[in-house]
Amino acid sequence: MGPAWHGGDPALCTAVGSALVTAPKTSLTPPPGALAPQRHPEAPAPGEPIGSHYDQCFGCGTGQPHGLHLQARAGEGVNVIAEFTVTPDHQGAPGLAHGGVLASALDETLGALNWMMHVISVTGRLETDFLRPVPVETVLHLDAQVRAVDGRKIYCSATGRIGGPDGPLAVRADALFIEVKVEHFIDNGRDEEIRAAMEDPDQVRRARAFEVNP
Ligand SMILES: CCCCCCCC/C=C\CCCCCCCC(=O)SCCNC(=O)CCNC(=O)[C@H](O)C(C)(C)COP(=O)(O)OP(=O)(O)OC[C@H]1O[C@@H](n2cnc3c(N)ncnc32)[C@H](O)[C@@H]1OP(=O)(O)O
Numbered sequence: 001m002g003p004a005w006h007g008g009d010p011a012l013c014t015a016v017g018s019a020l021v022t023a024p025k026t027s028l029t030p031p032p033g034a035l036a037p038q039r040h041p042e043a044p045a046p047g048e049p050i051g052s053h054y055d056q057c058f059g060c061g062t063g064q065p066h067g068l069h070l071q072a073r074a075g076e077g078v079n080v081i082a083e084f085t086v087t088p089d090h091q092g093a094p095g096l097a098h099g100g101v102l103a104s105a106l107d108e109t110l111g112a113l114n115w116m117m118h119v120i121s122v123t124g125r126l127e128t129d130f131l132r133p134v135p136v137e138t139v140l141h142l143d144a145q146v147r148a149v150d151g152r153k154i155y156c157s158a159t160g161r162i163g164g165p166d167g168p169l170a171v172r173a174d175a176l177f178i179e180v181k182v183e184h185f186i187d188n189g190r191d192e193e194i195r196a197a198m199e200d201p202d203q204v205r206r207a208r209a210f211e212v213n214p
Pocket residue numbers: 025026053054059107108111112114120121122123124125151152153176178180182185186194197198203204207
């Protein structure tokens with residue numbers, strides 16, 4: 001990278017450049033000691049819809065007018081499936097889905113895996129491959145699964161296929177989700193929304209249900 005970065009400030013450029021070069025890169029491949037994921041006994045039955053974790057979530061919230069409105073369903077194993085219809089609102093290039101929107105759809109589908117393990121986790125890392133352009137009006141068939149668990153680290157992957165569950169592969173992602181407690185949201189979220197969420201008994205029940213493992 002040349003000194004055009006950061007308005008040409010060579011000091012900042014060097015500092016940021018070296019940080020990028022030396023930053024540790026955790027592999028998205030589970031380490032040898034990682035465990036197979038366990039489907040929680042109270043996970044939704046195969047085919048059962050997985051409700052939204054938060055009404056205002058951009059990915060799954062039914063009360064979010066600008067959102068993707070993804071509705072994932074439980075799979076047979078530690079996996080979930082979902083369909084996402086690309087609309088004109090999701091364009092990047094004319095008539096084609098924006099890559100960031102597709103990454104969001106993958107991220108949200110991966111997030112729904114929390115329900116299969118009854119663990120609250122957030123995305124630490126998401127590595128996405130865009131293999132084919134995805135036109136507006138396409139139904140993207142998403143499938144996410146947990147591959148392995150190592151302490152708080154959840155190794156998972158997702159695919160998005162065009163036109164059907166066995167259609168051509170358009171996008172895929174490998175991700176590392178990190179288990180957190182409810183306090184992660186309470187401590188970091190904006191007061192206004194956190195207060196509203198804590199006053200909503202359904203929201204509190206949804207969040208707390210994950211904290212008790214068998
Ligand atoms: C009543 C209240 C209502 C609340 C209601 C809430 C209900 C919610 C229910 C369900 C939510 C589901 C939401 C799904 C939505 C879709 C998914 C998203 O988009 S999530 C948003 C985007 N992600 C973030 O905003 C994370 C931002 N990052 C962080 O907050 C931290 O970095 C965090 C929590 C990920 C880790 O921080 P640390 O301090 O807890 O832990 P450390 O020690 O840093 O990491 C633990 C291990 O993970 C590795 N790790 C962490 N980040 C990594 C990374 N980026 N790449 C590789 N490895 C990483 C570390 O190397 C470490 O590994 P070693 O144990 O040492 O082996």
